[in-house]
Amino acid sequence: xxxxxxxxxxxxxxxxxxxxxxxxxxxxxxxxxxxxxxxxxxxxxxxxxxxxxxxxxxxxxxxxxxxxxxxxxxxxxxxxxxxxxxxxxxxxxxxxxxxxxxxxxxxxxxxxxxxxxxxxxxxxxxxxxxxxxxxxxxxxxxxxxxxxxxxxxxxxxxxxxxxxxxxxxxxxxxxxxxxxxxxxxxxxxxxxxxxxxxxxxxxxxxxxxxxxxxxxxxxxxxxxxxxxxxxxxxxxxxxxxxxxxxxxxxxxxxxxxxxxxxxxxxxxxxxxxxxxxxxxxxxxxxxxxxxxxxxxxxxxxxxxxxxxxxxxxxxxxxxxxxxxxxxxxxxxxxxxxxxxxxxxxxxx
Amino acid sequence: xxxxxxxxxxxxxxxxxxxxxxxxxxxxxxxxxxxxxxxxxxxxxxxxxxxxxxx
Numbered sequence: 001x002x003x004x005x006x007x008x009x010x011x012x013x014x015x016x017x018x019x020x021x022x023x024x025x026x027x028x029x030x031x032x033x034x035x036x037x038x039x040x041x042x043x044x045x046x047x048x049x050x051x052x053x054x055x056x057x058x059x060x061x062x063x064x065x066x067x068x069x070x071x072x073x074x075x076x077x078x079x080x081x082x083x084x085x086x087x088x089x090x091x092x093x094x095x096x097x098x099x100x101x102x103x104x105x106x107x108x109x110x111x112x113x114x115x116x117x118x119x120x121x122x123x124x125x126x127x128x129x130x131x132x133x134x135x136x137x138x139x140x141x142x143x144x145x146x147x148x149x150x151x152x153x154x155x156x157x158x159x160x161x162x163x164x165x166x167x168x169x170x171x172x173x174x175x176x177x178x179x180x181x182x183x184x185x186x187x188x189x190x191x192x193x194x195x196x197x198x199x200x201x202x203x204x205x206x207x208x209x210x211x212x213x214x215x216x217x218x219x220x221x222x223x224x225x226x227x228x229x230x231x232x233x234x235x236x237x238x239x240x241x242x243x244x245x246x247x248x249x250x251x252x253x254x255x256x257x258x259x260x261x262x263x264x265x266x267x268x269x270x271x272x273x274x275x276x277x278x279x280x281x282x283x284x285x286x287x288x289x290x291x292x293x294x295x296x297x298x299x300x301x302x303x304x305x306x307x308x309x310x311x312x313x314x315x316x317x318x319x320x321x322x323x324x325x326x327x328x329x330x331x332x333x334x335x336x337x338x339x340x341x342x343x344x345x346x347x348x
Numbered sequence: 349x350x351x352x353x354x355x356x357x358x359x360x361x362x363x364x365x366x367x368x369x370x371x372x373x374x375x376x377x378x379x380x381x382x383x384x385x386x387x388x389x390x391x392x393x394x395x396x397x398x399x400x401x402x403x
Contacts, residue, residue, distance in 0.1 A: 065371065068373065072376045241361055244361040245361045249368075251368075255368075255371060
């Protein structure tokens with residue numbers, strides 16, 4: 001019975017256990033940081049010897065499943081703005097097509113490589129500067145872990161968004177969660193621009209959409225997170241469907257990964273209540289760097305045909321993720337025990 | 349990103365995506381229920397001591 005279940009998923013029990021375990025680790029990272037982890041899956045699959053089509057397609061299907069679970073959670077917390085999501089999906093899709101067409105046009109002119117590189121530097125540099133300035137000003141950066149406890153109308157609208165809301169009053173005006181009133185044209189324009197960048201740079205676009213929703217539309221951070229996830233459900237579903245048609249989605253990979261990550265995400269998300277994220281962020285940065293190094297080592301390994309280097313790359317990717325996830329769990333447990341001891345020691 | 353690359357209807361692929369969607373919903377509901385059922389007991393075991401010591 002058990003053997004037939006493993007056969008149905010197309011893998012050996014060891015492989016399934018590995019995927020569940022890796023999913024658990026990825027889930028803890030996703031639940032804690034609100035991002036990351038999923039981009040470890042595709043390189044890991046590539047290094048395991050899966051065809052790029054299967055690695056990317058299964059990675060995308062995993063992202064789809066993860067986004068469904070995360071959106072359900074944010075829906076329960078009232079942090080998904082479906083009106084905003086639908087307008088964003090329409091604008092983004094149009095932008096992606098224009099971005100993609102621009103790349104083909106620039107390619108015909110022989111300018112694509114240079115222009116794309118410059119756009120990357122400007123974009124990442126700009127977002128990096130903006131986030132760092134906010135962090136230095138003491139507003140904090142990244143996901144707000146107290147989001148669930150805070151009233152949406154308590155969020156301060158960034159000055160840029162406030163000015164846009166006051167200046168551009170072209171009807172129809174749309175009311176968003178957190179008492180935000182904004183012109184539908186502003187949303188469509190922002191969505192179009194983020195889609196354009198996304199199609200132009202060939203990236204998913206979450207890291208562009210989130211700051212755009214916060215700084216240009218003035219959406220509270222938790223709503224931006226929830227609505228972005230809602231968008232990922234759609235882009236992930238369409239992407240998975242397209243890859244699936246070409247045989248690129250392997251349920252033997254996606255099902256156990258999702259099984260582990262859904263549990264890990266709950267644990268990671270619960271850990272945010274007791275662990276100071278800033279202390280762990282440095283590990284997260286280190287993990288990304290080790291991940292990049294590992295992908296490089298793996299690439300060199302496959303180029304020179306060295307199985308040892310390929311294995312080393314895979315071990316580094318998985319090892320870095322395991323170390324950071326373990327650091328989160330260890331710190332959470334230590335913090336909980338310390339709180340319990342203090343509680344036990346203090347008089348009534 | 350998928351963009352406007354219009355996909356053609358393929359029941360088998362739709363079933364594949366449906367399975368992932370169903371698994372995601374089942375896991376969300378299932379793990380949620382499990383958390384409510386055994387969560388406090390697991391925390392007691394992990395954190396140790398009497399959970400109500402400080403209350």
